[in-house]
Each structure stands twice: as structure tokens, then as C-alpha cells.
């Protein structure tokens with residue numbers, strides 16, 4: 001009995017951390033098993049799908065909108081991984097959604113057919129509820145974007161990233177690049193180097209022109225009456241020739257930002 005209770009408590013914690021609504025849905029599935037004699041997993045999946053769809057309708061009423069999980073046209077940003085959407089990690093405030101639409105449109109005016117890819121955003125509900133492992137993604141005003149990539153001959157590759165989830169394949173610093181964290185490896189830091197994921201001869205490398213164009217637009221166009229902040233590793237800031245004060249280094253005790261762009265707006 002006690003083990004069963006502990007098992008369900010752990011499942012609820014894990015599902016809540018992963019999807020925000022999953023723990024609650026598990027509780028409902030336990031209730032449905034007791035009342036209607038429904039199988040637990042079957043009940044959970046059915047209820048989760050229902051809750052997932054309902055969240056798409058309810059969250060906007062409470063201030064967060066889902067970013068598109070399917071691309072309608074190139075000028076619309078799209079979430080890279082279906083898993084991000086399945087786990088409810090694609091929600092932002094309407095102001096941030098407008099910004100993302102703005103940068104996707106701008107880059108398409110300059111380079112038609114360019115896809116702006118979204119990685120982790122925020123959960124649909126509750127300020128202060130972090131989207132692990134991104135501790136700051138807890139209020140709908142933070143989002144991670146993928147870099148734009150090209151193949152080794154320099155041809156832009158729409159919709160592609162070197163890692164299937166967009167994270168953890170780092171754009172390596174070059175000789176003489178600033179590397180403030182080089183000698184500061186630490187187990188307690190969130191700066192994971194993910195050595196096993198680093199390809200020897202990556203088929204995809206950073207496409208600097210589109211990436212610089214997007215970063216410049218974001219830095220120069222904060223939402224009306226608000227400020228914005230972008231986190232990027234210093235070696236990429238230097239390589240891309242970016243000097244805006246809003247493009248900053250996150251420090252050595254946070255996640256690396258040479259595999260993605262972190263973008264946030266103020267209230």
C-alpha cells in the first residue's frame with residue numbers, strides 16, 4: 001500500500017515537472033479507474049489528450065498562447081520538436097508571440113524561405129512554475145530559438161538543426177575567441193558540455209548571416225514600451241559582430257548559449 005502510494009506520488013511529480021498538467025491528469029486517471037473501472041494507462045492517455053487540447057483553449061484566456069506546432073508558411077515561426085508541443089512547453093505571452101512572428105517575418109523578407117525554429121518556451125499556466133531545466137522560463141516571457149544552419153558547402157538548410165531537439169550540439173569557439181568559462185568546469189554548474197553529443201565533422205554548421213540578421217532584429221526591436229534581453233556565448237557575439245547591450249553573456253554557472261538563442265522580454 002505504502003509502495004503503491006509512493007509510486008503514484010513519484011509519477012505525479014515527474015509528470016508535473018515534464019508537462020505541468022500531467023500529474024493532475026494521472027490523478028484523474030486514478031479516479032477514473034476507481035469509478036469507471038477504466039485501465040489506468042488507457043485512461044491516462046485519453047485524458048491527457050483531452051487536457052492537452054483543452055489547454056490550447058484555456059491558456060490564452062489566462063495570458064499565454066501556444067506557438068505553432070505545424071508550419072503554415074515560412075514567415076511563421078514553428079516549434080522544432082513535436083515532443084516540445086506534446087509536453088506543453090510551447091507557451092508564451094501574446095507580446096512574445098508577436099515578437100517571434102516579427103523576427104520570422106523580417107528574416108523572410110530578407111531571405112525568403114527561411115524557417116525560424118522555436119525550442120523550449122514556457123508551460124501554459126502559473127507564473128513562477130519553471131520549465132526544467134530552464135529555471136528562468138517560468139512566466140511566459142522567455143523563449144529559446146534555434147540558430148539558423150547551413151551545410152558544409154554554405155547552403156542554408158531550412159528547418160534543420162544538428163540536434164533533433166535543437167540543444168546540445170555546440171558551435172565551437174575558434175582559436176583566440178573569448179572563452180571566459182574555459183577553466184571553470186563544475187559539477188554543480190548548469191553549464192553542461194555534453195561531450196558525447198558533439199559531432200567530429202558536423203554536417204550542419206551555424207549560418208552566420210541569417211543568425212546575425214535575426215539577432216540584430218531582436219536586439220533592435222523590443223516590444224513597444226518594454227525591454228528585451230538576449231543570451232549568447234561571447235565567442236559568437238564576437239564572431240557575428242554584434243555589439244548591442246541587450247545581447248549578453250549568461251555567466252559560467254548557467255547553460256551554454258552557443259547551441260541556441262535565449263530571448264526574453266520585460267513586463
Ligand SMILES: [Zn+2]
Nearest residue numbers: 134143144262
Ligand atoms: Zn532560455
